Amino acid sequence: MAQAAPASPVSRTPRTTGPDSGLMADLVGERAAAVLKWAGPVAGGLVYGFWAAAINRDTGPITGWNVLFGFVCAIVFAGAWIGVRAMAPLMRRELHALLWTAFAGIAFGFIHSQSDTSVLRSVLMSLAVSAGVYAMLFYRYYTHEDAAGHRVK
Template identity: 70%
Template sequence: MSHAVPTSGVPAERNPFARPRTPNVFSERFHRNAQASTAVVLGLVYGYWVAANNRSGGPITGWNVLLGFVSAFAFAALYLGIHALAPHMRREVHALLWTAFAGCAFGFLYSQTGASVLRSTGMALAVSAVTMATLFYRYYTHEDAEGHRIR
């Protein structure tokens, strides 16, 4: 059975057992650019994947390329929107937003393979359930009730 370790009341600076935090060596501008770059790269990968699933190994057509770029744009825009909005929500809603995003993204991706609507919905719900359980656990253990990160 595990128990909390008693603290001695020594400040973290003088505590020899406290782990020092790693310094943030990058600027805010770098973090904003990295966030936008991540959304673009993930969007392009998602769009390519959607287009590849849609053509099922057939020839690349103009409509297929358009589907890929529209999917990439929608994915990146929703990713950035949720990434900006979710931290301001309570942990339950935060997890639910990312769950809905992951489930819809996977469901659309899976539907492009030619699977039935029921199969695509079932697979999307399965991915959503796993995502919800994982994210809720993560946010529940890393945030307080108001949604502030525990450091």
């Protein structure tokens, strides 16, 4: 009677070629995960910059300053996303969720402040979005990581 040989310890450990790349690599492959690692922040930054510039011009003409504002917003957003993505996996799950929450809250608050609303309304809306993001991410990290921050399958 034949028995299956036990798997080696290397095959049971998750791949950790980069922050959160193990899950992405499992879904789309290593090469596509490497492309998506940079394509996500760049595409997100371009959408965010276009959105900020569109809200800022408020149906007025497109000017050079408006285009510059959009590109600066895109660069800052993409840079912050890359920075948060690099720092977050080094932290415990509570701080990991809090860092992404701060990023989402600040990004939403800035976009909301471009419309003609009060600062108080922008802050309150941003806090509401941040609370939802924190609850969602904390639950995800609490159920998918151990206390040391290692991904659990």
